[in-house]
Amino acid sequence: MKRFKTTKGMIGIVLLALIALIAIFGPMVIPPDAATAMDMRARRAPPSLTHLFGTDQLGRDLLFRVILGTRTSLEIAVSAVLMSVVLGLPLGLISGYFGKWIDNVLMRLVDTLLAFPALLLALTISAVLGPNIQNTIIAIGVAFTPYLARIIRGEALRVAQMPYVEAARSSGTTDAMIMWRHVLPNILPAVIVQATISLAFAILAEAGLSFLGLGTQPPAASWGLMIQASRDQLDIAPWTAVVPGLAVALTVLGLNMFGDVLRDILDPRSK
Amino acid sequence: MTYVLNRLLSVILTLFLITLVTFAVTNILPGDVAMMIMGTQSNPEALAGLRESLGLNDPLLVQYAHWVGGLLTGDWGNSLIFKKPILELLSQKIVASAVLVVMSMGIALALAIPLGVWAAVHRDKWQDTVSSSSALLGVSLPDFFWGIVMILVFARWLGWFPSSGFVDPSVDFLGTLQHAFLPALALGLGLMAHLTRMTRSTMTGILSQEFIRVARAKGLSERTVIWRYALANAIGPVITIAGLQIGYLFGSIIVMESLFGYTGMGWLTYQALLNRDLPLIQDTVFVIAGVVMLTNLAVDLLYVVIDPRIRLG
């Protein structure tokens, strides 16, 4: 099991590193118009030496499209999760640390938001704002905020009751300093783990939004859009679904594996 | 009794907050609602007419009061795209979604509990690795991808199940189940992966407790220790976690019902969002949030029945 965990962590890290490299440098390496260049003579071409992953219904190269999609998906997921951390961290920290009426009010609000399924909230926000990349980020970021706030609040509450916080208070440390020096460092591992897992969910959410046409819009490349386009040609060109599906799966798998191992390493309770 | 009363009061408050959030998300966000509905190229007169008919010229507070007043008196408004009273639409579609949600939850629990217990009992052994790895794989693929695969395999290639549509249970109950099966399976698989992980960690925690050691010291067989002593304690937490997944399910049905052309709440919500049918968006979003909240309440109350510590406390 120990070996399984280490292997799992290594696979996760390698996958993530690879995907990050593709997202950052991929678009610079491929020919500038390669992803949009249509080749009407090679529509739905199966994987071959000229088109490694085959082509789609418009004869666009799937390898290049999936590389561009990596950039889009990661950009949206990372920004959205950052947004939810930036919003959720102060909310959860203040609620958990101060407790009392502040906690009651904030958590009542968060609980209400949690009654809205994240995907529904994201879809609605995106539909109202108008679907584009920026609004997709906002939609997912807002939809994920209550989840992060809940978890951070729980952690802050736990840490705020630790004797070392009481010790700090009894030696004259101010509330702001206690939060900064004692509470924040001790909840950070949980926040990092949660953010990693949220990234996986954000990738899935972006794919879902785009799949439904309420996320990234054509002609931009997105994994969700590519799967959507493959629906009507599954029988004749299954690779058009397999390629983007695999891209989502590998990314999410990498994030989950990494998150699991991170949790084992960082969670002080597991020591 | 006070506990139940307490919860009821909090339900009413939460429902009120849900209307506030729903209204805020659909109205206060920047952008002209009429423009959003009709598109930027529409003519000014039509826009003005729409504004008038939806009461968009009224102050927000009046609009909100009008909407909530309608909800309370049974006047839920008319859908712009279906040209029908929304209440009528909802009451049809919610049955379809209920079948789907219950079915997928059933599939997920029936698979997840044994698998999770199995992994916890053989913690750190190959059984655990197998269970953990498959669960990890399950949560890593979007459920609509599973849906596509299932349509391909079970509907197109094997032809065992219909690939799309919905049959009213009062007309043909078996047909309802047949139509619901593939989307329920696709939803259930993703859910199962999550619940397996949760069952495993809950059971692992319980198996390390003193009363398990005491049970073994009494000479009880491992089967009794695990499937009676330990599982009786795990059921409560697992049901709670499963209950929290209802929210996730109601999000996922939007994608899954659209993929399978399964005309339930998710499909209806999607049509509303796609066509910017504002009254329908407001009402479906409100109903879904309300249903999720009430399900969570039901699960909480169920927990009270299961766990004597809360029942008497």
Place this chain on the structure above:
Amino acid sequence: MKDIVSVDHLRVEFATDGGTVVGVEDVSFTIAPGETLCVVGESGSGKSVTSLSLMRLVEFGGGTITAGSLNFERADGSLLDVAAANAQVMGAVRGHEIGMIFQEPMTALNPVFTIERQLTDGLMLHKGLTQAAASARALELLQSVRIPEPERRLKQYPHELSGGMRQRVVIAMAMACDPKLLIADEPTTALDVTIQAEILALINRLKRENGMAVLFITHDMAVVAQMADRVVVMYRGRIVETGSVTQIFENPQEDYTKALLAAVPKLGEMKGKPAPEKMRLIGDEAARAAAAPAKARKPEVLLQVKNLTTRFPVKGGILRRTVAQVHAVEDVSFSLNVGETLALVGESGCGKSSCGRSILRLIEPTSGEVWIGGRDIGALSHADLRRARADMQMVFQDPFASLNPYRRLKDQVAEPILNFGLATGAALDAMVLQLFDRVRLPRDFMNRYPHELSGGQRQRVAIARALAVNPKLIVADEAVSALDVSVQAQVLNLMMELQEDLGLSYLFISHDMAVVERVAHQVGVMYLGRIVEIGPRSAVFDSPQHPYTQSLLSAVPIADPRKRRFGEDLAFKPITSPIFPLGHKPAPSTYTEVTPGHFVLSL
């Protein structure tokens, strides 16, 4: 007579991520029928591993018996090597011929099953009884362990019972099938002292009545002295010494045993001594030299507490309104002199901890005054209170939780100094260095993190942190309770040394009467939020006046096998609830002065 158990060269290994770890090695001992064998040792000595091996329960914790034999004489007279027995045979032995009780009564019972179900399932399995017969036997068992209202208890769930009652149920479960051997693994460690006394007496009676042998695992030498016929001393997985209880206590052969015994405070050994004294630890020559009684000071009051009352709201109802109050601290008054120690003793829930926290205003008292050095702490504004904290510091019970795991020790000790702007830069470093020297921690610990230290070392860091701002008062809340006895003695000596050198005053909150006798100048006994008796240590210990103080002192096990006190069944008055309805106005505390300075609560 033939031994009922003979363990021969037992070796248990644990497979961990870091490789194989030996739990116990070369452990051999025997138990005769009707005999109590105590296995004693500090944490990590392997005493629990030994007892779990005898039940073959060690495997469920990842251990493997790799060598040796564990012979057990079964009811039919045949010998069974437990180490080689199969699962089926072990199932028939466990709970049938060997009963076992564990440390944590709060978690030892399955929370979702009734007491009846948990008592009867073993009976039905091993004795083949019908449900009705098993229920009748269960009732008998509850009666034999003297649980009040046994009929009602059968239908109850564990959370409805107190800790003491739960431990009685666990004992009843272990006794259900009349085992020939009872294994008790720290059965009283989690219990209050009066309940401990009751449980120990109960085990003694059951043993006498049923003629069974007892294997008793404990870390507490005083309990050993009270219970054992023979003793096995363990250290780091090996047996150090075996002998009869009088041999071990009066003529120990091994250095480790001697050191262990020297670190144990014996109730009553301070009789006739005017002032606290350090423990005479073996190898601690500094303590020996300084053992001379501290020079008398001119009494000067540092802390004065007047009518301190703290109540906590009990929330309930629809709007989470306050429906009742916990009267945690009720009209408490006392004073503490400069350079002296006042000990607050009492059992869990008596309000001693809340009292200490209320004085420091870590929780806000409901009413009353607290004066420290002529300043009314209760009247201070938020900002002034923060400044006043330099005079009063606290040391907490759990050395694992009272240090921030993510900060260097240096920074944690420096924090109070920085808070009050006492020093910065090189001066700060020098101060921290001095503090580490002061509590006798190596200087290279400064850059370490808490997880690299042992419990005793962490507690020294906590003391250094408390000392950093030169406080006048230190509230020590069960500061040595979580430590092994030898480490506890060292930390106690350090605290006493610091008191002599720096003129510190301690408010020493503890449940341990023997430790309190050693360190305190004044003792206050708390019960249900009030001080029921307070006075000079010798007065309170030598002539206790209040019935509660008397029962408390009679329940303390004495680390001397010639002073046994738990032969007959004991039943102390159970502590009532400190929760009262809103508007309840308790009578003020009034005291009678029996001798000068010795006050007893009038009833």
